Amino acid sequence: MATAPNLVVAGDPGVARKLRESGRFPVVFDAASATELRDLSKSGQVSPPAAFMFAPGFVEDLPGAGVPFLANGLAGSGFTVLVHAFFSERGDVFDPKVRVTAAQLRLSELLATLGASESAPEPGPQSQAAPEPHPDPGPQGPTPWSQMAPWPQRERGHQAPPGPPQGTSLRDAPQPRPAPGPQAPNPAPNPAPNPAPASGPSAPTPSPSRASSNGWPGPQPAPAAPSAAAAAPAARRGRVIAVTSAKGGVGKTTTSVSLAVHAARHLRTVGRSGTVALVDTNFQQADVARYLNLESPTILDLVRDGGSLSSQTVRNHLAHIAEIDLYALLGPPDAVHADPALINSGLYGRILPVLRRAFDYVFIDTPVAELYHTTFTDLILPEADAILVPVEPNRVTLEAARSWLRAITLPQHSRGGGVDPEKLSLILNRARADVDCGPEDVLDLMPGWRFVGVIPDDRARMQAVNNRRLGDLHADSDLEATFRDILRIVTADAVFDAAAPSANGSQSRWRRLLLGSS
Known part of the structure; x- marks a missing residue:
């Protein structure tokens, strides 16, 4: 059985949050720009099996590191790569191995495309089985992401902003999602009108205007019955x-x-x-x-x-x-x-x-x-x-x-x-x-x-x-x-x-x- 990949969502923190909450991926990284993607590459945190998604909010802030360059290079190195239809509509040309998705895509379809179908069984909490390659690009396996291609450097000799220590995301540190098992749920957010600021990292809340313009994923079917999480108060959004x-x-x-x-x-x-x-x-x-x-x-x-x-x-x-x-x-x-x-x-x-x-x-x-x-x-x-x-x-x-x-x-x-x-x-x-x-x-x-x-x-x-x-x-x-x-x-x-x-x-x-x- 192929193991669900580590996932990098480039340009849409809202989708990254939804996919992280799905519990179908070992780790979901969130990168807003080419600079962040480069720093994540150099950190060595992303290893096969891995998949990459590029959304319209991705900032192409490094010369020569546009979405076509990155997506085609990653796909050619054996990684699963999805790009939003926005990029093909603006005239970008992609390798046939790059999957260009529609503007509206259900979460279940997205999971299936990324090799983490909702119906797929997951390893139990004690499982230590080694992950299988995903996908299999050939006898040599995928090229390490950091060795895929030289990254363009900043113009005028500027240094990139300080990256996080190894194991830490540039937004909020993404933690591996444990497989479902008997564990205590996270406490619900404090709904009181004056809670103290939180002291730990959590997934960023997307702006409604940005999420609606991306339109990825699309509307989800209503759940059969409300869960405890759904009944909890919404997280604070100032x-x-x-x-x-x-x-x-x-x-x-x-x-x-x-x-x-x-x-x-x-x-x-x-x-x-x-x-x-x-x-x-x-x-x-x-x-x-x-x-x-x-x-x-x-x-x-x-x-x-x-x-x-x-x-x-x-x-x-x-x-x-x-x-x-x-x-x-x-x-x-x-x-x-x-x-x-x-x-x-x-x-x-x-x-x-x-x-x-x-x-x-x-x-x-x-x-x-x-x-x-x-x-x-x-x-x-x-x-x-x-x-x-x-x-x-x-x-x-x-x-x-x-x-x-x-x-x-x-x-x-x-x-x-x-x-x-x-x-x-x-x-x-x-x-x-x-x-x-x-x-x-x-x-x-x-x-x-x-x-x-x-x-x-x-x-x-x-x-x-x-x-x-x-x-x-x-x-x-x-x-x-x-x-x-x-x-x-x-x-x-x-x-x-x-x-x-x-x-x-x-x-x-x-x-x-x-x-x-x-």
Whole structure:
């Protein structure tokens, strides 16, 4: 009997999780990019029998290491290789040994194709039988994967990001799945509203938008009877809220920091401490640390430590403001260390699933969001559950913002960003009554877009920014109500329903005007 292969899923953490949970494979590895696949190859962890899957989310980030090169080389060396139909549709040509699958494939069909059919018997817990080759490429056996072909190196002499120690995955350490037997089940996730962040690795939760675009595997038949696992509460999945704009200087960072501070402080007062995280993905500027008067640890410390990106290792590298129980993943300490070969959208994309499992809300400060900026297209667009866009009372920049919003909401086949407009909420930032561009004018210039609040041009807030004490700022009652309105809409959490009383009638009128337009 052929033994089910070790499996490498390249480009789809959701499918990797489903196949890992099936219990049909000794180990399921998860690689997001060609760089991760190369590092996994060099680690020597993957040995025959082995199978490889390439999904549309795979990042071809090494020159000369596209999916056709990798898939054809692996298939020619005797490994089972599946590629998503997306690659053939884009014009890639594959060796006949490479299996190109349909966009929709049932899990049972996928298991059968990979040699791990659901009906196939599995070895018992005491079985020590040596695995048989899978498949049999000939009398010589498969070529060791690491010797298949020389891997392309990074351009400009950059070193690859530190890989994990041997036996550890670059996402979360995949553990061999024991065969079914009499053993204690894993404890169910804590459904309480304020659980402490988990301390061990677990499979990342896929973004719904990314999973649906891949469509692999397809829908599964309903089980005959609910199992104990199915009845358990769903794993925690925090909500990601990004603050972004196509123009710098409109207050992205001050807005993201202010909202995260307000949310953490408010949730702490209602008994939900430690449920808010702030992430600085604008790593070339990294101003979040300055606004909060923090220095370390930073994401660079996390990269240098290497190892798996488990909840505990990531948590150990978050800065913490104890007074409000806010956690923050700071950017690198200076521009010299902001090397995109080490710190990039791929790294943040691996960290975000870990933060989702540890926090209720994850606020993200972003770089300037040009339509073709990879942090925006590869991280923010697919991962954010809500996108907040600050705009200023400036007619020229409002027209530019209107053009950008149209571009990012166009379908991707029209070279747009494909963003659901329902994800977007606009904030009028630094609002003033004496610049011939008040809230009424903003609404006229931005018809059809949802505004969720007005943040006035406030001297106390600017002083807090200049003194690096934005985390200590206690907003006046009207600004407090504005933050609460914004959070209520982007989180859909009833804890933010109660609005603070207004102290300023004109500002209150502005807020009512904009909220009435949504």
